[in-house]
Amino acid sequence: MSRKLQRTPSCTDIGFTLRRQFKKEEFRPHQREIIEAALEGYDVYVQAATSFGKSLCFQLPAVVESGITIVVSPLLSLMINQVEALQASGIEAYSLNSSTPPSIRQNIYRDLATGHPHTRLLYVTPELCSGSNFRERLQVVYRQKELARIAIDEAHCISEWGHDFRKDFKRLSWFRETFPDVPIMCLTATANANVRNDIMSILGIVPDSKHTKMFLMSPQRSNLHLEIRYTKDEDDDRLSDFLFWIRGVYNRRCEPARKAELDRTGERVENIPGIIYTTSRDECESLSASLRDAGIGARPFHAKLDKDTKEETLARWINNEDGYDIIVATTAFGMGIDKDNVRFVVHWRLPKSFEGYYQEAGRAGRDGNASYCFLYYSREDLERVDRMVSSDAKNPNARRQSLNALARYCENISECRHAVVCAYFGETTKPECDFACDWHKDPADVQSRYMRGLADAEFVSTQAMQGTYDVSYEMSMDPYCDD
Numbered sequence: 055m056s057r058k059l060q061r062t063p064s065c066t067d068i069g070f071t072l073r074r075q076f077k078k079e080e081f082r083p084h085q086r087e088i089i090e091a092a093l094e095g096y097d098v099y100v101q102a103a104t105s106f107g108k109s110l111c112f113q114l115p116a117v118v119e120s121g122i123t124i125v126v127s128p129l130l131s132l133m134i135n136q137v138e139a140l141q142a143s144g145i146e147a148y149s150l151n152s153s154t155p156p157s158i159r160q161n162i163y164r165d166l167a168t169g170h171p172h173t174r175l176l177y178v179t180p181e182l183c184s185g186s187n188f189r190e191r192l193q194v195v196y197r198q199k200e201l202a203r204i205a206i207d208e209a210h211c212i213s214e215w216g217h218d219f220r221k222d223f224k225r226l227s228w229f230r231e232t233f234p235d236v237p238i239m240c241l242t243a244t245a246n247a248n249v250r251n252d253i254m255s256i257l258g259i260v261p262d263s264k265h266t267k268m269f270l271m272s273p274q275r276s277n278l279h280l281e282i283r284y285t286k287d288e289d290d291d292r293l294s295d296f297l298f299w300i301r302g303v304y305n306r307r308c309e310p311a312r313k314a315e316l317d318r319t320g321e322r323v324e325n326i327p328g329i330i331y332t333t334s335r336d337e338c339e340s341l342s343a344s345l346r347d348a349g350i351g352a353r354p355f356h357a358k359l360d361k362d363t364k365e366e367t368l369a370r371w372i373n374n375e376d377g378y379d380i381i382v383a384t385t386a387f388g389m390g391i392d393k394d395n396v397r398f399v400v401h402w403r404l405p406k407s408f409e410g411y412y413q414e415a416g417r418a419g420r421d422g423n424a425s426y427c428f429l430y431y432s433r434e435d436l437e438r439v440d441r442m443v444s445s446d447a448k449n450p451n452a453r454r455q456s457l458n459a460l461a462r463y464c465e466n467i468s469e470c471r472h473a474v475v476c477a478y479f480g481e482t483t484k485p486e487c488d489f490a491c492d493w494h495k496d497p498a499d500v501q502s503r504y505m506r507g508l509a510d511a512e513f514v515s516t517q518a519m520q521g522t523y524d525v526s527y528e529m530s531m532d533p534y535c536d537d
């Protein structure tokens with residue numbers, strides 16, 4: 055039995071709301087079923103590829119149902135973007151976090167204290183949910199039967215961080231304990247079976263068909279070309295390799311037929327929006343400077359930049375402005391970034407988890423068009439990241455497992471990249487890959503690049519034992535904690 059049968063069944067035409075309020079022509083596959091399950095009062099677990107359109111699955115029910123939906127989101131920038139978009143569509147949505155101005159905070163609290171809030175969607179951080187002030191207000195709303203739903207966006211964070219960095223993710227168990235009949239929806243693009251079980255057990259979601267509807271879709275993004283580029287410290291060739299690649303793309307766009315087309319649409323040759331992920335703020339700054347010196351419009355983005363600079367950089371990149379084609383970012387710039395025409399994502403260094411890699415790659419090609427994702431892999435970087443993960447984390451085993459899986463993916467030269475990704479996330483069927491990875495495109499080339507490109511494994515581990523890699527390799531272990 056779903057958690058909402060005691061309420062009046064909804065006879066709303068959700069297709070009409072989709073068109074009128076959200077200005078979208080039609081549902082994407084599975085969105086309608088997910089929204090219907092939510093409206094029937096089930097707990098809903100949604101696992102779907104990046105850019106699937108998961109946000110709509112809790113936003114639309116929040117608009118058609120009575121009561122307020124609380125959306126728990128890990129990232130300030132993510133909630134601000136979503137709230138702005140909802141408000142622009144005339145929907146009463148707000149966010150409540152450490153940077154909410156006092157006057158707005160007061161208004162929101164006053165609205166909650168009435169027990170019958172006007173607010174349809176309230177975005178909050180897990181940290182806020184642990185505060186007694188917020189909890190008391192929400193209990194008032196609940197007693198008036200106006201608490202419609204709890205939506206947990208980017209739910210994998212519960213498992214990834216709830217056990218150490220951001221314990222408040224784990225404390226989200228409070229919702230089910232306190233409001234046993236309020237449905238919960240959780241959404242993620244990147245969870246394997248262990249992470250999924252962990253999320254559901256923390257949130258008190260029972261995995262049976264009476265209470266819960268599970269939607270497990272393939273994580274595959276078939277429009278992303280996945281590639282590993284092998285390198286080693288000795289060669290130090292990332293910059294020249296990247297410049298060669300991007301200039302090749304510009305040159306192709308300068309060919310007469312293509313150029314005429316771009317002129318017709320008023321598009322610049324260099325407007326190939328992309329993101330390069332680095333792991334340190336210093337490298338983020340120095341790499342964007344080197345790219346600018348080479349005539350490429352690149353800007354840094356990391357947590358230490360002031361708020362105005364970050365907002366300006368993001369806005370100008372989103373508007374495709376000259377000089378802002380490429381964002382060189384730390385992982386502070388990741389989950390939830392929703393620019394439709396990102397044509398490439400480059401990982402300059404090895405990310406520290408499989409999930410992080412795939413989330414970040416998922417910023418590319420959100421318009422469905424072909425996009426390029428490549429990762430520079432070196433065994434020296436693996437040593438460095440492994441050391442960071444082992445020493446910094448309070449939960450090193452799970453983190454090392456994810457890093458090791460990523461290293462195996464990079465070192466795998468005999469399988470489709472998409473197949474390895476899907477297998478990691480527990481997909482049992484092999485995905486179709488239409489030459490959308492380096493192995494499908496040219497397996498012999500992958501093999502020879504692998505043989506040529508990497509440092510000898512034994513040499514690397516000897517060097518590591520001698521402390522050769524003890525150079526500063528700043529890496530935040532908790533990049534998303536910006537509240």
Ligand SMILES: Nc1ncnc2c1ncn2[C@@H]1O[C@H](COP(=O)(O)OP(=O)(O)OP(=O)(O)O)[C@@H](O)[C@H]1O
Nearest residue numbers: 078080081082104105106107108109110243390392
């Ligand atoms: N039915 C639809 N028709 C057209 N566009 C849609 C539809 N549903 C969602 N979108 C758009 O798709 C884009 C991606 O949606 P959203 O940000 O919710 O993705 P997501 O699944 O949460 O991805 P990620 O996990 O990467 O954050 C947004 O720009 C959204 O407006």
